[in-house]
Amino acid sequence: MKYLKDLKEGEKIIEFYLVDEKQIRAKKNGEEYISLNLKDKTGHIPSVIWDNVSKYKDKFQKGDFVKIEGLVGMYGNGLQITIRKIRKVEERDEREGFDELNYFETTERDIETMWKELLDIVDSLEDKYIQKLVKEITKENEKKIKMYPGAMRIHHEYIGGFLEHTLSVARTCDYFSGKYGEVNRDLLIAGAILHDIGKLKELSVSNITEYSEEGNLIGHIVLGSDMVKEKARKIEDFPEDKLIQLDHIILSHQGNMEWGSPKPPMTIEALILHYAEDLDAKVNIFKRAVKKDREEGKFTQKDPLLGRVLFKG
Numbered sequence: 001m002k003y004l005k006d007l008k009e010g011e012k013i014i015e016f017y018l019v020d021e022k023q024i025r026a027k028k029n030g031e032e033y034i035s036l037n038l039k040d041k042t043g044h045i046p047s048v049i050w051d052n053v054s055k056y057k058d059k060f061q062k063g064d065f066v067k068i069e070g071l072v073g074m075y076g077n078g079l080q081i082t083i084r085k086i087r088k089v090e091e092r093d094e095r096e097g098f099d100e101l102n103y104f105e106t107t108e109r110d111i112e113t114m115w116k117e118l119l120d121i122v123d124s125l126e127d128k129y130i131q132k133l134v135k136e137i138t139k140e141n142e143k144k145i146k147m148y149p150g151a152m153r154i155h156h157e158y159i160g161g162f163l164e165h166t167l168s169v170a171r172t173c174d175y176f177s178g179k180y181g182e183v184n185r186d187l188l189i190a191g192a193i194l195h196d197i198g199k200l201k202e203l204s205v206s207n208i209t210e211y212s213e214e215g216n217l218i219g220h221i222v223l224g225s226d227m228v229k230e231k232a233r234k235i236e237d238f239p240e241d242k243l244i245q246l247d248h249i250i251l252s253h254q255g256n257m258e259w260g261s262p263k264p265p266m267t268i269e270a271l272i273l274h275y276a277e278d279l280d281a282k283v284n285i286f287k288r289a290v291k292k293d294r295e296e297g298k299f300t301q302k303d304p305l306l307g308r309v310l311f312k313g
Helices: 091-096 111-123 128-140 142-147 161-179 185-194 213-217 220-232 240-251 268-292
Strands: 012-026 032-040 043-049 065-075 078-088 203-205 209-211
Touching (some): 111 161, 111 185, 128 142, 128 185, 142 161, 161 185, 161 268
Parallel strands (some): 043 078
Antiparallel strands (some): 012 032, 065 078
16 A cells, blocks of 8 residues: 555555545636545545536545545645545445555554543542542443544644543643642642543544534533533532533633633643643644654655744654
8 A cells, every 4th residue: 555654746646545525616607616635544645526516526425435646746845645536435445455454543552551541540539529420421431532532623633642642641741740839739730630631522433534513513621511500410419619620621622712711721720630631632743743654854845833943863
């Protein structure tokens, strides 16, 4: 298989990919063309169909595996495939090497090992109400926590990414709870484990990851807040003051309103969680950008998310 990370300008390809996005658009003269985003486990690439649009536009949909024939060229600062022929994958294609596993990136860490580490952290919580709350939510959502990506595109966007990110943030917060005085460790760790829990409702995951109706209309921050409050109120005598503070950690974890948080962090636990979460996301972006970069030399192309070139070392 010719993986997307190995494509080069001027290359003619016949290969299988997953359609991650599909849009019918209009040229300046009013004629239609098809804009696509193709995917395999090594990344994404924009693609376009200029000709025979009426022939192909109803032959495949977003989320389909397709076989394409096309030419790799430059578009802006990156590569693009101009597709000349395209069809959906058929049963016979398995004999030519098609395998669905080639299209889904997975965490490099063992999922069951990470899950056990997360449960060990939950078991270390000393507040019986908070421990019960976190334990029940994680157990009820075990399958999704293990398999969901951490986000649509920005960071940890692969199978197991949600668990990898959650565990990493929880471990960082555990360290900072000991480094700084007057930090409520149980509240901080609970916030670390539950801060993104709303993504399990925000995202719809099958062959592709996309936003659910709830995700588009409400978003993961409010969805997560609602999930936690609903569960806490089923636990007899759950302290209201602790629920308010935990809710604040979840609602403020992205730091400011421009990033989706209705409130900025106003407690020491919320402040630590915000920076721990942001750091983990940015380090993941950095490492993946370096890993996937095609440039020669010591520096990557300018990364659009971090806004700078990165030193590869």
